[in-house]
Amino acid sequence: MVLFGTLINVALIIIGSIIGRFLSNIPERVKETVTYAIALAVLAIGVQMSFATSQIIIVIISIVLGAAIGEWFDLDGRLNRFGAWMESKAGKGKQESSLGSISQGFITATMIFVIGSMAIIGAIDSGLRNDHDVLIAKGIIDGFTALILSSTLGIGVILAAVPVFVYQGVITLLSTQISAFIPDDMLQFFIREMTATGGLMIIAIGLNLIGLTKIRVANLIPGILVVAAVTGVLYGFGFMPVPGE
Template identity: 55%
Template sequence: MVLTGTLINALCIILGTVIGLFFTKIPERYKETILNGIGLAVVLIGLQMALRTENIIVVLLSILTGAVLGESIHLEKKLNDVGSWIQKKIAKNNANSTIAQGFITATLIFVIGAMSIVGALDSGLRGDHEVLITKAILDGFMALVLTTTLGFGVILSVIPVLLYQGTIALLATQIEQWIPETFLNSFIAEMTSTGGLLIVAIGLNILKITNIRIANLLPSIITVGIVLYLYSLIT
């Protein structure tokens, strides 16, 4: 089945979150140190992805256009409003709830990246779910660790993961008829690099070094395809 890899990925995130909930009562100093460790690891993952670019100009223009679009529609505020609404519904008596933060952070980590796209494409094009199953195991462990510090909100990231990867997998069954293989390979490389920069930003925010409105940069994941196409026309 085309969606097998995506469903396994979602299941692992759910299992990781459920297990992580049993470790939320550990002392704050442990949580702080664990979160710092996660931040450092996330920065490293992001840098590895960002360095895969074949054209830094495309990445730069994608980030800039994505930032303008994200700020113009107040994407970060809208996502926070969704998280806050969920937080009010689920955690009415917990003033310190981090559901919104957990939802947004986990979503960005699980959705942005080469494995999401490549894995979903492999599922759709070749019925090969190996990449997504590998990602599922990694995401499961990450969900466990994130849940110990950010709480229940991590499990809500399953929804965008299912929608994002599932859509790519379903479209992939027809994608070869629309997009040349050379352009597709270039898109994956530049999208991975652009996503890597956003992952670095997540890590820096986790470490409290910066306070970047990451969600307002998310449209760059979409604009990278447009920028790459236009750039290829003039070069």
């Protein structure tokens, strides 16, 4: 089954999110400290990812243009309005704290689960070689992360299972066509720069969780599309930077 790895990943996110909600009735000071701990871990992940780039100028262009596009379409505002609608349907209204808002949990979890090389590489492995080991390993990590996030950020974390399924599922199903039309070195070029650009977004999430900033992270998401466009153009002109140079 070609989508087996993605389904396992999604199932572990859902299970982790549900279990995490049973751990929500803990003292506020514990939640606060745990949230800071999560933020530090997220920052560490983001910093590590950001070093994947082989050309920092690509990351700068992608994140800046992506932010402009995101602000133009107000993606963050749309997602927050969607979260508010979900909260009203769930009957929670203003009873949830800002840390437990559905919109924040959804956005934060989606950024963490979707952005990264494991999602792309794992999905491609599932599609091309029917090898699901990478996505299963990612699912285990995501499951524990979902448990921790949902205990502090609320049940909105479980909604991240939907974009994870769509994102990884589409890549898996199209992986044969991707390999047929996109050279492996170009694909690796894109993965490196996408991972680094995504790392900056993950850092922004960590800073928001600590409370140092109020960056509209969702408005940075179009940067991933910009990465694809920039790397495609550069590759077309024969520009192929070597990692480490």
